[in-house]
Amino acid sequence: DTGVSQNPRHKITKRGQNVTFRCDPISEHNRLYWYRQTLGQGPEFLTYFQNEAQLEKSRLLSDRFSAERPKGSFSTLEIQRTEQGDSAMYLCASSPRSGRAGGEQYFGPGTRLTVT
Amino acid sequence: AQSVAQPEDQVNVAEGNPLTVKCTYSVSGNPYLFWYVQYPNRGLQFLLKYITGDNLVKGSYGFEAEFNKSQTSFHLKKPSALVSDSALYFCAVRPPAGGTSYGKLTFGQGTILTVHP
Numbered sequence: 001d002t003g004v005s006q007n008p009r010h011k012i013t014k015r016g017q018n019v020t021f022r023c024d025p026i027s028e029h030n031r032l033y034w035y036r037q038t039l040g041q042g043p044e045f046l047t048y049f050q051n052e053a054q055l056e057k058s059r060l061l062s063d064r065f066s067a068e069r070p071k072g073s074f075s076t077l078e079i080q081r082t083e084q085g086d087s088a089m090y091l092c093a094s095s096p097r098s099g100r101a102g103g104e105q106y107f108g109p110g111t112r113l114t115v116t
Numbered sequence: 117a118q119s120v121a122q123p124e125d126q127v128n129v130a131e132g133n134p135l136t137v138k139c140t141y142s143v144s145g146n147p148y149l150f151w152y153v154q155y156p157n158r159g160l161q162f163l164l165k166y167i168t169g170d171n172l173v174k175g176s177y178g179f180e181a182e183f184n185k186s187q188t189s190f191h192l193k194k195p196s197a198l199v200s201d202s203a204l205y206f207c208a209v210r211p212p213a214g215g216t217s218y219g220k221l222t223f224g225q226g227t228i229l230t231v232h233p
Contacts, residue, residue, distance in 0.1 A: 004159070031219060042120075042206050042223030043160070056219060091159065104150060105221060107159040 002026070004108035006092050012114045013082055020078045021111045025094030032075050033105055034067055035091040036060065043091055049075060082115045089113075118143040120209050122224035129197045130232050137192040137227045139207030148210040149190040150221065151181055153203045160206065166190060177201070197231045204228055 005024045013019050025032050030051050035043035046065070047057045051072035061067075064082075069075040079086055089112050093105035119142045129135045141147055148167050152160040164175025171183045181192045190207060207224045 033219060033221075035221075040225070042208075042225050043221075045220045045222065048219040050219070058220075093160075104162045104165050106162065107152075109157075109159040 004092055004094050004106055006090075006108040006111050008111060009109060010112045010114075012116065015084060015115055016081055018078065018080045019082060019113065020076050021090055021092075021113075023075045023077070023092030023094075023108060025074070025092070026096075026106055028096065029094035029106075030072065030097045031095045031103075031105075032069055033093040033095075034075070034077055035093065037089040037091055037110070038087075046077075046090075079113075082113075084115045087113055087115045118147075118209050118211055118220075118222045120207050120222055120224035122205075122207055122227045124227050125225075126228045126230065128230045128232065131199050132196050135192075135194050135197040135201070135229065135231070137205050137207075137229060139190045139192065139224060140188050141190060141207070141209045142188065143209050143211055145212045148212065149181075149183060150208040150210070151175065151179070151190075151192050152206045152208060152223075154206065154226075155203050163192070163205075197229075199231045199233055202229055202231045 007022045033048040034046040037043040045058050046061050047067050049069040052069050064080045067077045089110045091110045093107045095103040095105045121140045150165045151163040154160050166173050166183045174180045179194050205227050208221045210221050
């Protein structure tokens with residue numbers, strides 16, 4: 001169990017550029033989640049996958065945001081035409097399939113995005 | 117809609133004293149409740165959860181939490197604080213299975229715990 005990994009750890013980009021983040025969940029975890037955390041706030045849910053199916057998207061996820069999880073393994077989160085308001089820590093988490101649905105989510109270290 | 121409130125932005129306690137970090141929640145149905153801890157430049161680490169059963173749940177690093185349904189609270193506690201417990205603590209709630217937001221954790225705004233030597 002190597003934990004959830006995220007790449008890159010830091011990204012600085014200019015406004016208007018596109019960025020893509022990657023998340024590798026804990027192996028055998030079939031659920032994967034994306035959250036966004038701004039300074040002084042708790043993480044906010046963005047979207048989640050069960051295997052390759054994207055089951056829920058937050059209203060925070062505007063049309064400029066897209067997430068994929070091909071083959072139900074790693075996931076990517078792309079932000080197009082970045083804005084300064086997109087600056088935040090993007091967190092990925094995974095959880096195992098749980099019959100009682102109470103499985104805790106295990107978080108990666110996050111990708112810190114700075115849009116200049 | 118589900119929500120979580122952590123009424124204290126900061127909690128200060130002396131090492132060796134008991135600590136409490138407060139959390140109240142709002143959710144339809146029986147909640148799944150969680151506590152996470154975040155150290156600087158690190159991801160969130162799971163501490164403990166309440167799903168059902170005994171109202172007092174025990175977790176990692178000597179932490180425990182008490183679920184109180186009538187007060188819709190899930191306060192985090194530790195009998196004897198350590199300086200190394202100083203970190204940012206988040207309470208989170210998740211709706212029970214079967215709902216449309218099944219996978220979604222809703223977090224409080226966090227409480228900074230500082231344990232003084």
